[in-house]
Amino acid sequence: MKLTRNFCIIAHIDHGKSTLADRLIQACGGITQREFHDQMLDSMDIERERGITIKSNTVTLSYAAKDGQTYQLNLIDTPGHVDFSHEVRRSLMAAEGALMVVDASQGVEAQTVANLYLALEYDLELLPVINKIDLPAADVERVREEIDADLGLDPFIAIPVSAKTGQGIEDVLEGIVSHLPPPQGDPDAPLKALIFDAFFDKYRGVILQCRIVDGTLKPKDTIHFMHADRDFGVDELGYNQFKLVPKKQLTAGEVGYIVAGVKSVQDIEIGDTITLADRPTATPIPGYQPARQVVFSSVYPMSTDEYQDLTKALEKLAINDAALTYEKDSSAALGFGFRCGFLGLLHLDVIQERLQREFDIGLVISAPSVKYKLQLKDGSTIDIDNPSNWPDPSTIDAASEPYIRAQILTPEEYVGPVMELCRDHRSESQTMNYLSAGRVEVVSEMPLGEVLFDFYGKLKMITRGYGSFDYVPIEYRKTDIVKVDILVNREPVDALAYLVHREKSRARALHYCEQLAEEIPRHQFKIPIQGAIGGTVIARSTIQAVRKDVTAKCYGGDISRKKKLLEKQKKGKAKMKQFGSVTIPQKAFISVLRAEKK
Numbered sequence: 355m356k357l358t359r360n361f362c363i364i365a366h367i368d369h370g371k372s373t374l375a376d377r378l379i380q381a382c383g384g385i386t387q388r389e390f391h392d393q394m395l396d397s398m399d400i401e402r403e404r405g406i407t408i409k410s411n412t413v414t415l416s417y418a419a420k421d422g423q424t425y426q427l428n429l430i431d432t433p434g435h436v437d438f439s440h441e442v443r444r445s446l447m448a449a450e451g452a453l454m455v456v457d458a459s460q461g462v463e464a465q466t467v468a469n470l471y472l473a474l475e476y477d478l479e480l481l482p483v484i485n486k487i488d489l490p491a492a493d494v495e496r497v498r499e500e501i502d503a504d505l506g507l508d509p510f511i512a513i514p515v516s517a518k519t520g521q522g523i524e525d526v527l528e529g530i531v532s533h534l535p536p537p538q539g540d541p542d543a544p545l546k547a548l549i550f551d552a553f554f555d556k557y558r559g560v561i562l563q564c565r566i567v568d569g570t571l572k573p574k575d576t577i578h579f580m581h582a583d584r585d586f587g588v589d590e591l592g593y594n595q596f597k598l599v600p601k602k603q604l605t606a607g608e609v610g611y612i613v614a615g616v617k618s619v620q621d622i623e624i625g626d627t628i629t630l631a632d633r634p635t636a637t638p639i640p641g642y643q644p645a646r647q648v649v650f651s652s653v654y655p656m657s658t659d660e661y662q663d664l665t666k667a668l669e670k671l672a673i674n675d676a677a678l679t680y681e682k683d684s685s686a687a688l689g690f691g692f693r694c695g696f697l698g699l700l701h702l703d704v705i706q707e708r709l710q711r712e713f714d715i716g717l718v719i720s721a722p723s724v725k726y727k728l729q730l731k732d733g734s735t736i737d738i739d740n741p742s743n744w745p746d747p748s749t750i751d752a753a754s755e756p757y758i759r760a761q762i763l764t765p766e767e768y769v770g771p772v773m774e775l776c777r778d779h780r781s782e783s784q785t786m787n788y789l790s791a792g793r794v795e796v797v798s799e800m801p802l803g804e805v806l807f808d809f810y811g812k813l814k815m816i817t818r819g820y821g822s823f824d825y826v827p828i829e830y831r832k833t834d835i836v837k838v839d840i841l842v843n844r845e846p847v848d849a850l851a852y853l854v855h856r857e858k859s860r861a862r863a864l865h866y867c868e869q870l871a872e873e874i875p876r877h878q879f880k881i882p883i884q885g886a887i888g889g890t891v892i893a894r895s896t897i898q899a900v901r902k903d904v905t906a907k908c909y910g911g912d913i914s915r916k917k918k919l920l921e922k923q924k925k926g927k928a929k930m931k932q933f934g935s936v937t938i939p940q941k942a943f944i945s946v947l948r949a950e951k952k
């Protein structure tokens with residue numbers, strides 16, 4: 355155990371966590387140059403395109419240090435986005451130390467601080483790494499000052515590196531060995547191990563990633579999941595070295611994989627403690643938190659023929675993503691679909707893209723919503739995340755919605771606009787802390803529902819890209835929420851209904867109406883589009899009538915051209931939805947929601 359180091363890399367998004375991980379792996383000969391390709395740990399296509407690490411992966415490296423000893427380094431990768439903070443927590447729980455990467459040109463940002471707090475919560479030893487020193491804008495001394503003043507870490511142990519050129523990588527490996535502590539634990543005690551991740555393999559079922567805290571685990575042992583209260587027999591265990599490398603045992607302090615006949619990640623709970631069924635430990639590892647879905651949205655296939663495909667696709671995605679929940683939902687306008695729960699807006703985006711890209715299903719997705727708590731006049735309380743379940747307003751006594759504490763770091767000159775942005779998004783309190791190097795931390799308590807749509811994009815715009823943002827959920831607070839219906843030709847399109855604070859209801863309804871008026875083609879009659887609360891119309895626009903003959907310009911002469919045009923029109927129709935007598939293109943739904951997210 356003295357020769358083992360379990361560590362994570364934490365960083366603000368884009369500061370180079372994945373690139374540094376790749377470099378460390380390469381330096382330890384974890385993979386040959388030929389096999390090596392950039393962003394090794396980001397395996398999914400979408401992740402690679404977006405440059406965001408979503409599923410954590412772990413890898414065991416062997417490092418021959420300058421002291422003549424060979425160390426086993428377990429690098430536990432962590433996702434880099436607020437949506438996945440519970441996954442970050444689990445990774446941190448599996449480690450004793452963390453490399454805290456700070457970009458030498460950007461300095462400390464919101465997620466650097468948020469990650470620092472998380473790491474301190476789990477008592478991790480931190481080793482600061484100043485990355486991207488090859489950049490002309492790199493300012494290592496300024497970043498050292500920030501590490502001291504803003505993070506409270508020892509600036510003199512910070513290691514300057516370039517994950518791009520490889521400069522300083524050896525120093526990082528030496529720093530890991532000398533600065534981060536080895537694990538502790540008793541190999542003879544009853545088994546206590548943390549399941550910190552899991553992924554699904556077509557041939558082997560679920561591969562569990564675990565950190566053994568105490569005890570020893572061997573093939574053929576029966577493991578017991580303490581929170582899920584389920585037993586599984588261990589078929590195989592070993593180290594993750596890009597390939598799964600089977601071993602005879604995993605023991606206290608080690609990190610490795612387990613194959614145990616688990617069929618779907620939904621069958622177990624990540625973050626759970628496993629122990630031996632016939633010699634259990636008395637208490638699970640503390641700090642367990644189940645994944646929390648905070649954003650909900652309905653997903654419908656564009657064409658009802660695709661419902662089965664959508665069902666299968668969601669099943670497949672959920673097998674590998676324990677944080678995705680879905681249940682049957684139906685809409686008068688769109689037919690059968692699913693109500694899905696997500697960790698945040700990015701998680702929703704990723705799932706939506708995968709459904710469309712990997713499974714090629716045309717989708718209509720309703721406006722994302724948070725979960726509201728309602729106190730009814732009959733004394734009961736209900737949770738509502740779906741506008742279609744919104745009760746008659748006269749039965750509601752009080753409503754509350756989830757609030758967050760948002761933490762924004764911005765250069766001083768943008769503080770005014772940032773505060774204004776927060777106020778525009780119903781911020782209830784704002785405090786400012788002046789940091790080093792002319793930066794300010796703005797802490798604001800505001801509704802989660804307000805940051806779902808356009809907050810992050812606007813923040814980036816008003817701070818010219820320098821502002822950064824993170825948040826933690828805090829509590830539910832009283833609110834005044836209304837349900838807005840969107841009516842096309844006087845018929846409500848239920849998939850477009852949304853829940854919103856009364857103050858914001860008109861502006862959003864206007865936006866919907868205008869957007870739909872732009873996207874819905876003219877029909878042979880006039881189409882009113884309205885936003886309404888109950889029976890009261892709060893916004894409206896109109897699509898004028900037109901009579902359109904697509905073949906008119908063919909002078910009747912060219913038959914094949916005429917055919918082609920009709921064919922084209924037919925194809926176009928496949929992407930249209932019929933609502934009463936009005937045809938709405940899929941594009942219209944998408945653009946209403948898109949514009950909202952910006």
Ligand SMILES: Nc1nc2c(ncn2[C@@H]2O[C@H](COP(=O)(O)OP(=O)(O)OP(=O)(O)O)[C@@H](O)[C@H]2O)c(=O)[nH]1
Nearest residue numbers: 368369370371372373405406407434486516517518
């Ligand atoms: N010039 C320079 N660029 C770097 C260096 N390290 C990383 N980058 C670049 O910075 C960008 C972000 O790097 P990533 O490794 O993807 O960052 P990350 O922190 O893992 O980002 P997420 O996975 O999205 O959390 C990429 O374009 C890298 O090529 C470096 O040392 N020098």
